[in-house]
Amino acid sequence: xxxxxxxxxxxxxxxxxxxxxxxxxxxxxxxxxxxxxxxxxxxxxxxxxxxxxxxxxxxxxxxxxxxxxxxxxxxxxxxxxxxxxxxxxxxxxxxxxxxxxxxxxxxxxxxxxxxxxxxxxxxxxxxxxxxxxxxxxxxxxxxxxxxxxxxxxxxxxxxxxxxxxxxxxxxxxxxxxxxxxxxxxxxxxxxxxxxxxxxxxxxxxxxxxxxxxxxxxxxxxxxxxxxxxxxxxxxxxxxxxxxxxxxxxxxxxxxxxxxxxxxxxxxxxxxxxxxxxxxxxxxxxxxxxxxxxxx
Amino acid sequence: xxxxxxxxxxxxxxxxxxxxxxxxxxxxxxxxxxxxxxxxxxxxxxxxxxxxxxxxxxxxxxxxxxxxxxxxxxxxxxxxxxxxxxxxxxxxxxxxxxxxxxxxxxxxxxxxxxxxxxxxxxxxxxxxxxxxxxxxxxxxxxxxxxxxxxxxxxxxxxxxxxxxxxxxxxxxxxxxxxxxxxxxxxxxxxxxxxxxxxxxxxxxxxxxxxxxxxxxxxxxxxxxxxxxxxxxxxxxxxxxxxxxxxxxxxxxxxxxxxxxxxxxxxxxxxxxxxxxxxxxxxxxxxxxxxxxxxx
Numbered sequence: 001x002x003x004x005x006x007x008x009x010x011x012x013x014x015x016x017x018x019x020x021x022x023x024x025x026x027x028x029x030x031x032x033x034x035x036x037x038x039x040x041x042x043x044x045x046x047x048x049x050x051x052x053x054x055x056x057x058x059x060x061x062x063x064x065x066x067x068x069x070x071x072x073x074x075x076x077x078x079x080x081x082x083x084x085x086x087x088x089x090x091x092x093x094x095x096x097x098x099x100x101x102x103x104x105x106x107x108x109x110x111x112x113x114x115x116x117x118x119x120x121x122x123x124x125x126x127x128x129x130x131x132x133x134x135x136x137x138x139x140x141x142x143x144x145x146x147x148x149x150x151x152x153x154x155x156x157x158x159x160x161x162x163x164x165x166x167x168x169x170x171x172x173x174x175x176x177x178x179x180x181x182x183x184x185x186x187x188x189x190x191x192x193x194x195x196x197x198x199x200x201x202x203x204x205x206x207x208x209x210x211x212x213x214x215x216x217x218x219x220x221x222x223x224x225x226x227x228x229x230x231x232x233x234x235x236x237x238x239x240x241x242x243x244x245x246x247x248x249x250x251x252x253x254x255x256x257x258x259x260x261x262x263x264x265x266x267x268x269x270x271x272x273x274x275x276x277x278x279x280x281x282x283x284x285x286x287x288x289x290x291x292x293x294x295x
Numbered sequence: 296x297x298x299x300x301x302x303x304x305x306x307x308x309x310x311x312x313x314x315x316x317x318x319x320x321x322x323x324x325x326x327x328x329x330x331x332x333x334x335x336x337x338x339x340x341x342x343x344x345x346x347x348x349x350x351x352x353x354x355x356x357x358x359x360x361x362x363x364x365x366x367x368x369x370x371x372x373x374x375x376x377x378x379x380x381x382x383x384x385x386x387x388x389x390x391x392x393x394x395x396x397x398x399x400x401x402x403x404x405x406x407x408x409x410x411x412x413x414x415x416x417x418x419x420x421x422x423x424x425x426x427x428x429x430x431x432x433x434x435x436x437x438x439x440x441x442x443x444x445x446x447x448x449x450x451x452x453x454x455x456x457x458x459x460x461x462x463x464x465x466x467x468x469x470x471x472x473x474x475x476x477x478x479x480x481x482x483x484x485x486x487x488x489x490x491x492x493x494x495x496x497x498x499x500x501x502x503x504x505x506x507x508x509x510x511x512x513x514x515x516x517x518x519x520x521x522x523x524x525x526x527x528x529x530x531x532x533x534x535x536x537x538x539x540x541x542x543x544x545x546x547x548x549x550x551x552x553x554x555x556x557x558x559x560x561x562x563x564x565x566x567x568x569x570x571x572x573x574x575x576x577x578x579x580x581x582x583x584x585x586x587x588x589x590x
Contacts, residue, residue, distance in 0.1 A: 250491055276489070281521040
C-alpha cells in the first residue's frame with residue numbers, strides 16, 4: 001500500500017505504528033528519526049525502523065507516508081522542519097491527543113501543503129513510554145479519530161481511513177473542536193484526577209505506609225497516573241479550557257457526594273452511587289453510540 | 296483445621312471465603328445463610344455451601360468458625376441475631392471495609408462474647424457482586440488486616456492469622472482507627488472519586504457520545520465505579536470523617552494542578568505530574584513498607 005514510511009518520533013506510539021504497518025505488509029521501508037540519536041539507534045537495532053535519518057527533514061525524503069509522533073507541543077516545529085520536502089502525494093498524519101492545537105500548528109507550518117495532513121488520534125496508549133515498549137498490537141481493535149482540516153484532501157482522508165482500518169481499528173471523523181471537548185471529558189480529566197490522587201497521598205506524612213496498604217482497586221484507578229509527564233503537561237495545557245470545564249463538572253459531582261455524606265443522607269448517597277455504578281456497569285469500551293450525533 | 300463454617304452472607308466475599316476454605320481442605324462443612332432465600336439456595340446449588348440455614352442464628356449452631364460477610368451497616372444486627380449461640384471456642388470474623396464501626400457494633404452486640412471476634416479486612420474485591428462471581432482465588436496473594444479489639448482473645452487472633460496465611464494471604468495487624476484512616480486514603484477516596492467521575496459525565500447532555508469515545512485509560516480508572524451501591528454507601532458513611540479529610544487532601548492537590556494549568560505554568564505543571572508519575576511508577580501492590588511504623 002505504501003512504499004516508504006517516514007517516522008518522526010520513534011517512541012511508543014510511533015514505534016508501534018511502524019511495527020504494525022510492517023507486520024501487515026503495508027509498507028516496504030521505514031526511515032526513522034528521533035530527537036535523541038540514541039532512541040533512533042535503538043529503534044533500528046530493534047528492527048522498528050530500517051534506516052536512521054539524521055534529521056526530521058531527511059526522514060521525510062522519498063516517503064509516501066509520514067507519521068509525526070512527537071509531543072503535541074513539538075508539532076509545529078516538526079512540521080516546519082519537514083515542509084520543504086512535503087509533496088501533494090504524501091500522506092502526513094500525527095497521533096496527538098489534542099487536535100485543535102495540532103490543526104492550528106499545521107496551518108501555520110504547512111500553509112499550502114496542508115492538504116496532505118490528516119490529523120489522527122488513535123485511542124491507545126500505555127503508561128510506559130519508549131521504543132522498547134512499542135507493540136504491533138497497540139492499535140489493534142482500538143478507535144481512531146480523524147479530525148480533517150477544511151483543506152485536507154479527500155483522497156488523503158480516505159487513504160488514512162483505509163490504512164487504520166487495515167490495522168484493525170475502528171475509524172470515525174470529528175471536528176478538531178468536538179474532539180478536544182470530548183477527550184477532555186473521557187481522557188484528559190481522568191489523567192488529571194489520577195495525578196491529583198497520587199499527589200494528595202504523596203503530600204501526606206505517612207505516604208509510604210498508606211501506599212503499602214493499597215490494593216487492586218487503587219492499582220487500576222491510578223494506573224494512568226504513571227503516564228509520561230511531558231506529554232501530559234502538553235495535553236493539559238493545549239486543551240486547557242475544556243479540561244478546566246470538565247474539572248468543574250467533576251467537582252460538582254464530588255460535592256454532591258460529599259454533601260450526602262456530611263448530611264448522613266443515606267438515600268441520597270445510595271442514589272448517587274447507584275447512578276455511577278449503573279452507568280459504569282452498562283458501559284462497554286468501543287460500543288457504538290446509541291444515536292449518531294454531531295459530536 | 297475447622298469442622299464447620301457458619302457463613303452469614305453468601306455473596307462475593309463470603310462465597311469466595313467458603314470456596315477457598317473448602318479447596319484448601321480447611322473445613323469439613325459449610326452451613327450458609329443469606330437474607331435473600333434465593334441467594335442461599337443458589338449458593339447451595341453452586342456447591343459454595345453444603346447446607347442452607349433458615350436464619351443467621353441457625354447458621355451458627357454447631358460451627359467452630361463463623362464468617363459474617365454482610366454490608367457493614369448490618370453487622371450489629373447480625374451479631375445480635377447470633378449472640379445466643381456464640382461460644383468462647385468459636386472464632387468469629389467479618390470482612391468489612393471499615394473497622395471502627397464494626398468493632399463498636401461487636402462491643403454492643405456481643406458484650407461478654409466479644410473475645411471470640413476478630414475483625415478482619417481482606418484487601419480484595421471485585422466490581423461485581425453475588426455468589427455467582429465467588430472465586431476461591433479471590434483472596435490468594437492479597438493482604439488481610441486484622442484489627443483486634445482490646446478484648447479479642449489472643450488464641451483466636453492467632454488462629455485467624457494462621458487461617459488467612461493458609462489461604463495465601465499476607466496478614467498484618469492494625470488498630471481499627473489506624474485502619475480506617477489508611478483505607479479512607481487508598482480505597483474509600485478512590486471509590487468516591489470514581490463515582491464522581493461517572494456522575495460528572497452522566498450529568499452532561501452528551502453523555503452517551505462521550506462514553507462511546509472512552510478508551511482503556513478510562514476503563515481502568517472507572518472500574519471501581521461499578522461497585523455495589525449499598526456496600527459503598529455504608530462504607531462512606533461509616534468512615535465519614537476520614538473520607539472527607541482525604542477528599543480535602545485530594546482537592547488541594549487537584550487545585551495545584553488547576554492553578555498551574557490556568558497560569559500556563561508549564562514547569563510547575565510538569566513538576567506536579569512528575570511527582571505523581573514517579574510515585575505511581577515506583578509503587579508495587581503489596582510491597583513491604585519502607586519502615587515499620589505505628590500506622
